[in-house]
Amino acid sequence: MASPAIHLENLQFEWTSGRPCLDIASLDVMPGERIFLHGPSGSGKSTLLGLLGGMHLPQTGIIDILSQRLDTLNGAARDRFRADHIGFLFQQFNLIPYLSVLDNVLLPCRFSAYRRNNIAGNVEQEAQRLLAALRIDATLGHRKVTTLSIGQQQRVAAARALIGRPEIIIADEPTSALDASHQQAFIDLLMQECLASASALIFVSHDHRLATSFDRSIALAELNRVSVKVPE
Numbered sequence: 001m002a003s004p005a006i007h008l009e010n011l012q013f014e015w016t017s018g019r020p021c022l023d024i025a026s027l028d029v030m031p032g033e034r035i036f037l038h039g040p041s042g043s044g045k046s047t048l049l050g051l052l053g054g055m056h057l058p059q060t061g062i063i064d065i066l067s068q069r070l071d072t073l074n075g076a077a078r079d080r081f082r083a084d085h086i087g088f089l090f091q092q093f094n095l096i097p098y099l100s101v102l103d104n105v106l107l108p109c110r111f112s113a114y115r116r117n118n119i120a121g122n123v124e125q126e127a128q129r130l131l132a133a134l135r136i137d138a139t140l141g142h143r144k145v146t147t148l149s150i151g152q153q154q155r156v157a158a159a160r161a162l163i164g165r166p167e168i169i170i171a172d173e174p175t176s177a178l179d180a181s182h183q184q185a186f187i188d189l190l191m192q193e194c195l196a197s198a199s200a201l202i203f204v205s206h207d208h209r210l211a212t213s214f215d216r217s218i219a220l221a222e223l224n225r226v227s228v229k230v231p232e
Ligand SMILES: Nc1ncnc2c1ncn2[C@@H]1O[C@H](COP(=O)(O)OP(=O)(O)OP(=O)(O)O)[C@@H](O)[C@H]1O
Pocket: 015, 016, 021, 039, 040, 041, 042, 043, 044, 045, 046, 047, 048
């Protein structure tokens, strides 16, 4: 059987000493598996995503991503690892406002030779292919990204997360700026692209209607031994 893409073991994390935020006995996510992660506001979903991406380090426990112990790498090595293997999709997009649509999508390939080399042909053509798959017209490629609508910017951010076929895509409420009909279409396109590149997907959302599109739905409260008393 294949090794998990993500393996957590006895993970404990606190932002403030003495006030535990996450205490997770174990979690395995298989390569290509698509997970819907939900839980009340403030329950630690974004914190968990940050740990998976190596942005934070746990106080104790194991974070194993693609058979690499992230918790034993130094900061620079974790940054390198993240750039190579993880595509991030944020609620606020985090696009670079002064760059064009195309240059935003190509950014991960500028930082990571690994992702650049995962593309068989021309990187610009691959960026255009992803944009077209996400229904962004080719004529928009050279426009400054901030001149696009919010929904279009969300799809540009998705193309940027997907380029160079990272093994893991982490999406933190990426559909919150879209209306219901566009949300489902966006998820369908994201799913297709994750399937094509066999990327595991961890997708956080408060909208339970979206859960049916995923292989597995996980309530953070089921994993987290720290009980967080916040209304959902
Ligand atoms: N940078 C930080 N410094 C200190 N505490 C933080 C920081 N980021 C988050 N927290 C705290 O950690 C807890 C979990 O926050 P987190 O953002 O992970 O929750 P969430 O489930 O993603 O919430 P939401 O659904 O509202 O985005 C909260 O109590 C929050 O105040």
